[in-house]
Amino acid sequence: MVKVWQARETVLRVADAISVNDTSLLDSQVSSGAIESNVKNLTIVEPEGAIEKIDLLGETSGFQNAELDFKPFGLASISGTLVHPGDEVLEPWAFGDGTAVPSGSPTHHRYQAGDSTSGKTRKAAAFLVNLDDGTDEVTILLNNAYISKLGDRRIASADGHWEQDFEAFCLAKDFYIEYKD
Numbered sequence: 001m002v003k004v005w006q007a008r009e010t011v012l013r014v015a016d017a018i019s020v021n022d023t024s025l026l027d028s029q030v031s032s033g034a035i036e037s038n039v040k041n042l043t044i045v046e047p048e049g050a051i052e053k054i055d056l057l058g059e060t061s062g063f064q065n066a067e068l069d070f071k072p073f074g075l076a077s078i079s080g081t082l083v084h085p086g087d088e089v090l091e092p093w094a095f096g097d098g099t100a101v102p103s104g105s106p107t108h109h110r111y112q113a114g115d116s117t118s119g120k121t122r123k124a125a126a127f128l129v130n131l132d133d134g135t136d137e138v139t140i141l142l143n144n145a146y147i148s149k150l151g152d153r154r155i156a157s158a159d160g161h162w163e164q165d166f167e168a169f170c171l172a173k174d175f176y177i178e179y180k181d
Helices: 091-095
Strands: 010-016 039-045 049-060 063-073 076-083 099-101 108-110 125-132 137-155 162-170 175-179
Touching: 010 039, 076 137, 091 137, 125 162
Parallel strands: none
Antiparallel strands: 010 125, 039 076, 049 063, 076 162, 099 108, 125 137, 137 162, 137 175
């Protein structure tokens, strides 16, 4: 029978980017994070390696001569809907460190997109998705990922919860997928 993964068998962790090593499992390298379970509608897009056909002059064995041109792999991405837990979650990676307010004895943190410091202090994140049912396990890591979008904040319904879409990207070299043997 084919394995069908359930949402309850999935955990998403977001933490500062890591230095991936081959001596331990990815799940143990990102063992805690800002998000443990406050996400729905999660989508991971693996890097694509496009291939183009180059038509050449002439023919061989009745077929037009052609070659394949292998393009570099593109970006990996992760997107989903964050269910607000009551505190900042992705803002430190999207907008930088923020500002402690009021000055003197701060009680709050303020974030602002697009100011002169948010682009300079934006941090790379590690997005780790772990699917584990106790027998099978799949771990996906987007390391050195940058949040490109914190979307609209909205209430899911009149008696619902607050939620917000997010999206982050990383290079193909920072995308890992690990299967339990």
